Amino acid sequence: MxxxxxxxxxxxxxxxxxxxxxxxxxxxxxxxxxxxxxxxxxxxxxxxxxxxxxxxxxxxxxxxxxxxxxxxxxxxxxxxxxxxxxxxxxxxxxxxxxxxxxxxxxxxxxxxxxxxxxxxxxxxxxxxxxxxxxxxxxxxxxxxxxxxxxxxxxxxxxxxxxxxxxxxxxxxxxxxxxxxxxxxxxxxxxxxxxxxxxxxxxxxxxxxxxxxxxxxxxxxxxxxxxxxxxxxxxxxxxxxxxxxxxxxxxxxxxxxxxxxxxxxxxxxxxxxxxxxxxxxxxxxxxxxxxxxxxxxxxxxxxxxxxxxxxxxxxxAPSGDEGGEGVTQAKVQHEVSTVFAHLYRLQTQQLNRPAVTEADLQVSTACDRGDGQVDPQGPGNDWRCVVTWHLPGAPAPGTAVYQLNITSDGRVMADGDGPKEVNGYFLVHTSVGDAPNPLWQFDAQIPLLAASPS
Structure with missing residues (x-):
């Protein structure tokens, strides 16, 4: 074996x-x-x-x-x-x-x-x-x-x-x-x-x-x-x-x-x-x-x-016919909101009497190409006139902005007068010159439907 x-x-x-x-x-x-x-x-x-x-x-x-x-x-x-x-x-x-x-x-x-x-x-x-x-x-x-x-x-x-x-x-x-x-x-x-x-x-x-x-x-x-x-x-x-x-x-x-x-x-x-x-x-x-x-x-x-x-x-629709998300109502609402907040910031800088957004009652009217272009979609030909009211003031204030709106909804607003509000880069404060928040500002338009008008 x-x-x-x-x-x-x-x-x-x-x-x-x-x-x-x-x-x-x-x-x-x-x-x-x-x-x-x-x-x-x-x-x-x-x-x-x-x-x-x-x-x-x-x-x-x-x-x-x-x-x-x-x-x-x-x-x-x-x-x-x-x-x-x-x-x-x-x-x-x-x-x-x-x-x-x-x-x-x-x-x-x-x-x-x-x-x-x-x-x-x-x-x-x-x-x-x-x-x-x-x-x-x-x-x-x-x-x-x-x-x-x-x-x-x-x-x-x-x-x-x-x-x-x-x-x-x-x-x-x-x-x-x-x-x-x-x-x-x-x-x-x-x-x-x-x-x-x-x-x-x-x-x-x-x-x-x-x-x-x-x-x-x-x-x-x-x-x-x-x-x-x-x-x-x-x-x-x-x-x-x-x-x-x-x-x-x-x-x-x-x-x-x-x-x-x-x-x-x-x-x-x-x-x-x-x-x-x-x-x-x-x-x-x-x-x-x-x-x-x-x-x-x-x-x-x-x-x-x-x-x-x-x-x-x-x-999640965009709320406009072109589907690009930038509409006249959204632009006006966003510019009004930003302006109201920044106006309060400028008021604090200049030591003026405090106001609230409700007091200001800001409204905005925007168009494109001097009214010759449909007011929707991105472009650098937007123009907005902002109107606000101060308590006790006899007449409302107005300011003009030229807007460049990009395709992703970013707004770059450039002040176009009056000079007392948004005409200069600096404002004179009690502690010296400071950047004017209303001279130029950024905003962001929500592209999805829909911002309130």
């Missing part, structure tokens, strides 16, 4: 996701470009806000830019506006746009899969590592800009988009909430970066997907699009936070745009995941560009855009 000996079988087990996540996170943070971005995000915004606050010329073409001398809470909002347009798309490009393509260029997929033994866990680890780094960068932008603004100017009340004063605590809460909401479109761009990195394989063009997507969405927001289509693009969440700074707060557009951004993030991430787990890693020539690009990449996002546009059009 002969005995046979068998060697014990060794069971191969997949590496746990937390270990893979830590490994991928260390890989990302070890890159010199990521470290440089972390340093820039935690230092540059504070230095920028502090420097601008000491200058005589303010970025008045940016929402809240004209108030950077008045309060430290304006600086973080100026940084948020810049970050939504440029910084965050570039950050997502660097962090998420190359996270998969770099493995193709280095030829390390086989080694990773032999070690991890699970494409699903590898995808989850890379996605979570990218998300962690992006959150760290956004936290740096917030913390640096807030510290820089408060250190340079101080914790003073903030003038909202409708001219009312937010207390320091209210301003702080609204600023932090606005930045938190900006994470939603950042996640959407990051998901597009993951999708581009998976689809384009060895090509570094995946780096450009988030940035190009952001540029396309910015160009689209500059066009006179229907409100439903405007809100169906994830980039609108970078500007819809301004409704948080009105009284009462107008979170409608923000909630819609945040929900849309999260849907885009979910769909794009799912598409990247499905393409990644179906990839044949045994083929050395495999670079990720397959017929599945159309099936899992383009069609789901196009379908999402169409469905979300239809859903917004039905659930």
């Amino acid at each position: 002969t005995a046979t000996m068998t060697e014990p079988r060794t069971r191969t087990r997949s590496v746990p996701t937390p270990r893979v996540y830590r490994f991928e996170l260390v890989k990302l943070v070890s890159q010199w470009r990521v470290r440089l971005l972390v340093l820039a995000c935690w230092a540059a915004p504070g230095l920028f806000v502090a420097a601008v606050a000491q200058q005589g010329v303010l970025p008045s073409d940016t929402l809240f830019g004209r108030w950077m001398h008045a309060t430290g809470w304006a600086g973080p909002l100026v940084v948020l506006g810049f970050a939504g347009s440029w910084a965050l798309p570039l950050l997502t490009s660097v962090v998420a746009g190359d996270v998969f393509a770099s493995e193709d260029r280095l030829g390390t997929w086989r080694h990773l899969l032999v070690t991890v033994r699970s494409p699903r866990r590898l995808f989850a680890a890379k996605a979570l590592a990218s998300l962690t780094v992006l959150v760290l960068l956004v936290l740096g932008l917030v913390a640096s800009s807030v510290v820089g603004g408060l250190a340079a100017v101080g914790d003073e009340p903030l003038v909202g988009v409708d001219g009312h004063l937010l207390s320091s605590s209210d301003a702080a809460g609204a600023v932090l909430l606005a930045w938190a909401c900006a994470l939603a479109p950042t996640l959407a761009l990051a998901a597009l970066g993951l999708l581009g990195s998976v689809l384009l394989g060895r090509s570094p063009m995946g780096l450009l997907v988030p940035a190009l997507s952001a540029v396309v969405m910015q160009l689209a927001q500059m066009l006179p699009l229907p409100v439903a289509l405007r809100l169906a693009l994830p980039g609108y969440a970078f500007v819809s936070w301004n409704g948080l700074f009105a009284d009462p707060s107008r979170p409608g557009e923000l909630l819609v745009s945040v929900a849309v951004s999260l849907l885009w993030a979910a769909v794009a991430t799912t598409a990247a995941y499905l393409i990644f787990v179906r990839r044949d890693f045994t083929n050395g020539a495999e670079d990720g560009v397959r017929r599945r690009t159309l099936t899992y990449g383009v069609l789901p996002l196009a379908g999402l855009l169409a469905l979300s546009t239809a859903a917004v059009a039905v659930a």
